Amino acid sequence: MMDKSMNSTKSPSKKTLFTKKKVLLIIGAAVVIILALYAWLSISYWNAYADDLKSTKLASSQVSKKITTGSSLDEIISSSKDLKEDSDKISDCQPKWYYSWQTIFSGPKKQLADCRDLVGNLSQAQSPLDDLINFEDYQQKLANIVSSLPDGQLKATDLAGHQKALQGLEKELESLAKNSDYPEISKAAADTLKGYGTSIAGLIEADKKKDMAGFEKSAGDLSNAHKKLQALNAEESKTYTKLFDTLLKKLKPLS
Amino acid sequence: MCKMCSFAYTAVAVSSLAASQVTASPVSTQKTSRIELPIAAAVKKIEKPTVVEPDWLKQQRAALAAAASQRPRSGVSRSVTYSVTTRGNITASLAEFKTQANQTLNSSNGWARLGISFSEVASGGDFILVLSEASQVPSFSPAGCSSDWSCNVGNYVIINQDRWLYASDAWNSSGGSLRDYRHMVVNHETGHWLGHGHTYCQVAGQPATVMQQQSINLQGCTFNPWPKDNELHSPRLGI
Numbered sequence: 001m002m003d004k005s006m007n008s009t010k011s012p013s014k015k016t017l018f019t020k021k022k023v024l025l026i027i028g029a030a031v032v033i034i035l036a037l038y039a040w041l042s043i044s045y046w047n048a049y050a051d052d053l054k055s056t057k058l059a060s061s062q063v064s065k066k067i068t069t070g071s072s073l074d075e076i077i078s079s080s081k082d083l084k085e086d087s088d089k090i091s092d093c094q095p096k097w098y099y100s101w102q103t104i105f106s107g108p109k110k111q112l113a114d115c116r117d118l119v120g121n122l123s124q125a126q127s128p129l130d131d132l133i134n135f136e137d138y139q140q141k142l143a144n145i146v147s148s149l150p151d152g153q154l155k156a157t158d159l160a161g162h163q164k165a166l167q168g169l170e171k172e173l174e175s176l177a178k179n180s181d182y183p184e185i186s187k188a189a190a191d192t193l194k195g196y197g198t199s200i201a202g203l204i205e206a207d208k209k210k211d212m213a214g215f216e217k218s219a220g221d222l223s224n225a226h227k228k229l230q231a232l233n234a235e236e237s238k239t240y241t242k243l244f245d246t247l248l249k250k251l252k253p254l255s
Numbered sequence: 256m257c258k259m260c261s262f263a264y265t266a267v268a269v270s271s272l273a274a275s276q277v278t279a280s281p282v283s284t285q286k287t288s289r290i291e292l293p294i295a296a297a298v299k300k301i302e303k304p305t306v307v308e309p310d311w312l313k314q315q316r317a318a319l320a321a322a323a324s325q326r327p328r329s330g331v332s333r334s335v336t337y338s339v340t341t342r343g344n345i346t347a348s349l350a351e352f353k354t355q356a357n358q359t360l361n362s363s364n365g366w367a368r369l370g371i372s373f374s375e376v377a378s379g380g381d382f383i384l385v386l387s388e389a390s391q392v393p394s395f396s397p398a399g400c401s402s403d404w405s406c407n408v409g410n411y412v413i414i415n416q417d418r419w420l421y422a423s424d425a426w427n428s429s430g431g432s433l434r435d436y437r438h439m440v441v442n443h444e445t446g447h448w449l450g451h452g453h454t455y456c457q458v459a460g461q462p463a464t465v466m467q468q469q470s471i472n473l474q475g476c477t478f479n480p481w482p483k484d485n486e487l488h489s490p491r492l493g494i
Contacts, residue, residue: 070290071290072290072291073290073291073292073293076290136293139292139293139294140293142293142294143293143294143296143297144297146294146297146298146301147297147300147301149301149304150304151301151302151303151304152302152304152305153304153305153306153307154304154305154306154307155306155307156306156307156309159306196304203306207309207311210311210312210315212312212315212316213452215306215309215312216454216455216457217452217453217455219305219306219455219457220453220454220455220456222304222305222306223303223304223305223455223456223474226301226303226304229298229301230298232294232298233292233294233295233298236292236293236294236295237292237295240290240292
């Protein structure tokens with residue numbers, strides 16, 4: 001009875017020991033799994049960090065390449081927007097706090113340094129990038145106005161309608177030019193519209209008075225107003241060249 | 256883990272740098288000009304506006320042409336005198352200038368169709384025909400005359416020596432001859448003296464009026480050295 005009772009007390013303690021070992025084993029395995037998971041997540045994180053740097057550098061080189069090889073303006077603007085988007089992603093270079101301690105190792109440390117260099121250089125290009133994107137937006141709106149100008153053969157009976165449409169365009173241009181940073185091109189556009197407006201008004205007046213000389217003069221003025229569109233072209237080309245040059249200069253350290 | 260990480264970081268960093276090497280160089284205007292810009296694209300689509308002539312204008316033109324056709328083509332009704340002079344360094348032959356200008360003025364294709372006879376006199380006259388060195392042309396009117404073109408100021412009908420000798424780019428590129436240019440420039444500047452202002456090309460492909468600035472741009476018209484029927488009147492002489 002006594003032996004039995006002693007046996008019965010020894011057996012539970014062996015069981016406890018086994019259970020403790022089992023628990024330790026499970027905890028150990030869990031720690032190993034967590035560490036392995038953390039390591040895997042770290043690698044993925046730094047790979048993604050490197051991808052962002054790579055993508056931003058690539059986007060910057062794409063902008064330069066597209067400008068220098070004369071790609072279409074749409075492509076240049078699209079790559080400029082990509083570059084802006086990419087540079088926003090890496091704007092502070094700061095790794096997540098639970099990975100940031102890893103910058104004591106040479107790989108992540110170098111990536112952090114690369115990122116800071118890149119962001120430093122990109123900060124110089126931000127303003128020219130914004131200027132180019134904003135100018136493009138402005139030019140598209142101006143082009144819409146220009147493409148609404150009366151063209152081809154105009155009937156004298158339709159001149160009043162053209163005059164009204166031109167007045168609308170002039171107002172549209174005025175409000176557009178108010179918020180523009182490009183007074184030269186706004187002025188060239190305004191001069192062109194004014195030339196169209198004045199000559200059409202002259203034609204209407206001459207038509208009313210049946211004034212041959214006045215009609216011929218205003219028809220000539222209208223033809224000259226059309227020629228003034230070339231000045232607008234020249235101003236546009238000049239501004240784009242300037243913006244491209246500035247942007248390329250700022251992107252050069254990134255190449 | 257750290258050895259693993261370092262290996263992965265190095266591999267990624269090297270590949271990222273290798274992929275992004277593109278040399279940026281300052282863009283040239285030539286390269287920019289290959290890019291189709293928004294306004295340039297819009298302008299390309301806009302045709303030159305021309306106004307369809309209203310009926311009243313057609314009627315007035317027809318009336319002028321009819322009146323011109325009734326004027327005497329032979330027989331002089333009005334005599335105009337002019338003298339010839341030069342200004343600046345003249346390398347062209349003055350004798351040739353005098354002869355050719357007189358031929359133009361009295362040609363049966365020219366202003367003589369108004370019934371005018373143009374006679375050269377030694378000095379004075381109704382107007383003074385000047386052959387001027389190009390750089391001296393603005394001396395007649397700094398605001399109104401350019402060293403590039405001929406000009407009329409008051410009684411001075413000024414022919415720019417460079418134009419007299421070489422015509423103009425617009426004229427030459429349209430295939431006009433130098434003799435025709437000389438007819439045109441004498442008729443055009445004399446036309447100003449007769450009281451005409453500038454006119455513009457109305458119908459592309461048709462001969463220009465002589466009072467159109469054909470030296471600068473034919474505006475789609477074809478060159479024409481002589482006054483057209485609808486130009487045959489003179490506000491100055493009242494005919």
